Amino acid sequence: MLKFPYGFSDFNLIRTENYFYIDRTSHIPLIETAGHQLLFLRPRRFGKSLLLSMLENYYDVAKADEFNKLFGNLAIGKNPTPLHNKYLIMKWDFSNINAQGTLEDIKHSIYNHINNTIEAFVDRYQHLWQYQVKINPQDALSSFQSSLIAIRQTPYRLYLLIDEYDNFANEVMMGKGEIKPERYKTLTSAEGSLKAIFRTVKSATSGLGLERVFITGASPILLSDMTTAYNVAENIYFKKKFNDLCGFKEAELKAVLTQVIAECKLKPEYVEKAQSVMKAFYNAYSFSDMSNELIYNPTLVLYFLKNLQEDCKFPSQMLDENLAMDLRKLTYLSRLPNGKAILKQALNGTPSLALFSVSNRFGIDDMLKINQSNQFIISILYYLGVLTLDGETALRKLRFKIPNLVVKKLYVEYLFEMLLPQDTEREQVRLLAEEFYQTVDLQPICDFMTQRYFKVFDNRDYKTANELTIKTAFLTVLFNDVWYMMDSEMPVERRYSDLSMIVRPDFRQTPLNNFLFEFKYLKLSEVKLTGNELKLLSMEEVETLDLVQEKLAEAEQQLLDYQSSLEDLQLISVVAVGFDRLVWKIVEFS
Numbered sequence: 001m002l003k004f005p006y007g008f009s010d011f012n013l014i015r016t017e018n019y020f021y022i023d024r025t026s027h028i029p030l031i032e033t034a035g036h037q038l039l040f041l042r043p044r045r046f047g048k049s050l051l052l053s054m055l056e057n058y059y060d061v062a063k064a065d066e067f068n069k070l071f072g073n074l075a076i077g078k079n080p081t082p083l084h085n086k087y088l089i090m091k092w093d094f095s096n097i098n099a100q101g102t103l104e105d106i107k108h109s110i111y112n113h114i115n116n117t118i119e120a121f122v123d124r125y126q127h128l129w130q131y132q133v134k135i136n137p138q139d140a141l142s143s144f145q146s147s148l149i150a151i152r153q154t155p156y157r158l159y160l161l162i163d164e165y166d167n168f169a170n171e172v173m174m175g176k177g178e179i180k181p182e183r184y185k186t187l188t189s190a191e192g193s194l195k196a197i198f199r200t201v202k203s204a205t206s207g208l209g210l211e212r213v214f215i216t217g218a219s220p221i222l223l224s225d226m227t228t229a230y231n232v233a234e235n236i237y238f239k240k241k242f243n244d245l246c247g248f249k250e251a252e253l254k255a256v257l258t259q260v261i262a263e264c265k266l267k268p269e270y271v272e273k274a275q276s277v278m279k280a281f282y283n284a285y286s287f288s289d290m291s292n293e294l295i296y297n298p299t300l301v302l303y304f305l306k307n308l309q310e311d312c313k314f315p316s317q318m319l320d321e322n323l324a325m326d327l328r329k330l331t332y333l334s335r336l337p338n339g340k341a342i343l344k345q346a347l348n349g350t351p352s353l354a355l356f357s358v359s360n361r362f363g364i365d366d367m368l369k370i371n372q373s374n375q376f377i378i379s380i381l382y383y384l385g386v387l388t389l390d391g392e393t394a395l396r397k398l399r400f401k402i403p404n405l406v407v408k409k410l411y412v413e414y415l416f417e418m419l420l421p422q423d424t425e426r427e428q429v430r431l432l433a434e435e436f437y438q439t440v441d442l443q444p445i446c447d448f449m450t451q452r453y454f455k456v457f458d459n460r461d462y463k464t465a466n467e468l469t470i471k472t473a474f475l476t477v478l479f480n481d482v483w484y485m486m487d488s489e490m491p492v493e494r495r496y497s498d499l500s501m502i503v504r505p506d507f508r509q510t511p512l513n514n515f516l517f518e519f520k521y522l523k524l525s526e527v528k529l530t531g532n533e534l535k536l537l538s539m540e541e542v543e544t545l546d547l548v549q550e551k552l553a554e555a556e557q558q559l560l561d562y563q564s565s566l567e568d569l570q571l572i573s574v575v576a577v578g579f580d581r582l583v584w585k586i587v588e589f590s
Helices: 011-016 025-034 048-059 061-071 103-124 140-152 167-173 181-188 193-204 250-263 269-282 298-311 328-334 339-348 374-384 405-419 423-439 443-451 459-463 467-478 531-536 539-543 546-560
Strands: 037-041 087-093 157-163 210-217 353-355 388-392 398-401 484-492 495-503 515-522 570-577 581-587
Touching: 011 048, 011 061, 025 048, 048 061, 048 087, 048 157, 048 210, 061 087, 087 103, 103 140, 103 167, 103 181, 103 193, 140 157, 140 193, 167 181, 181 193, 193 210, 250 269, 250 298, 269 298, 269 405, 269 484, 328 339, 328 374, 328 405, 339 353, 339 374, 339 405, 339 467, 353 374, 374 398, 405 467, 405 484, 423 443, 423 467, 443 467, 443 581, 467 484, 467 495, 467 515, 467 570, 515 546, 539 546, 539 581, 546 570, 546 581
Parallel strands: 037 210, 087 157, 157 210, 515 570
Antiparallel strands: 353 398, 388 398, 484 495, 495 515, 570 581
8 A cells, every 4th residue: 555755755764664756866867967066946845855855865875775775676776876875964954944033043043953963964974083073052154164174084075955045034034924124134144144154165165075065945036145155056947857856747646546546446537537636736837948848746746645545535625724835925926016917917817927037046135126027026936836837928938827726726815815804705705606606696796796896996906907807806706626626718629718617526426517707898988887877777777788788799609619619517708897787697508
């Protein structure tokens, strides 16, 4: 029976206790030839810590006797490089550093962590030392330099692994969703503790005992602000050959799903159902514009597999609440000039977000610019994993999209809470939506939208309103990832529907309906009415307005054009007249 290592990233434990592992050791020779000091970025919870643990176990001289047990049947075990088990390994994990308190408190937390790792390092290789390493409780850099002296008196050199290098610095900068530039700038100033640490690391690679460095993180912000201290790392995170260094590929999942489905004694067709659900919720990350291969989020895949194995059914919540992405960073980005507009554009998918290139260097000053460029905001969203590469435009600009439904939920929740801050109102909408899923009666939702939801839109929203505005509003209100796989701009018959809601395979025996929406928008000036005049009209009078009839007919024709491709769908056209009235109609197949 398969065992899934959900929630931990100890390579040695995974291999010695026979946990499920997707072999990525074939990348080790590529890592060796890529350079001696490497920076590899991926969104959080994407398997970076397991990658470092794999490197630690491969290169550690103290684990030479375990090489066959750990790597024998893996790709690298069949063809190892000459450097296996040839290094002393030291690992710093900056996610363990407490970012709270004063800057002096943070400095002590950093130094305590480094000192603790050095103590463990000295103990691990104590049989090699001729020189006694001196641990300085007040100065971890002095402790590190003392360990380098000891290392140089051995036949080995040091491989330094730094995990989540930017984690606590980001916490300092964006604690509780509020940007705190002064604290961050002090931390990264010439006299700051972080700059001193990386300056020491850089110096140590100049023949002082440190031969290789591998750094992981989520974004290049911190290193950009410490360019003078550490400007020697080679960025490998865009390279095609490392696109799948972390994460799972689709072909790799089919085999394990087949085994779990068989263990549960479920019908073989469950494999295809499970694949479709996992693809919608976890797939579609691309980290290199040169690669066409899409990657699944590994942590969420393991969460799904573990729950499927234990309960023999799909988990109702596709994202474990303990791993829910932090809304604070989206909140911060929404406060930047044009930030909110970019988040909305990403959610509705039209027009596509596009750049000539992703920024690979930006610091705190870039983040604080009053006139913020789209390039910065889109690049940050890419690094956070809430946007991903989606091919190129006709002009060869990089195109970006929200990768999957788990991430789309993050956008929806942000907008939903921003527009409806009261819990009671959000709960009211959820209940209305649940009724709609079963009754196909959209009127209660429409009444709520015009009487309450649209009231919070400001004048700028009104001036720029169009069909996308209405679609985004309905998406946030109707979004449900427990019962539905929802998609805006779903390709159908070489065209794109506005909004589709397809019941998840594991809920298709319930009274829930599948839906396909088309949205249209009319300005008040087009119907030559004021908002107050429009409100005085009955629904029948609004429906009979010539332009409303034209828009309903246009939406109906678009929906009927999909008839040959889609079955068992409720087709619904919606026409908004300003933010004051909504007219909707169920379209019947001919």
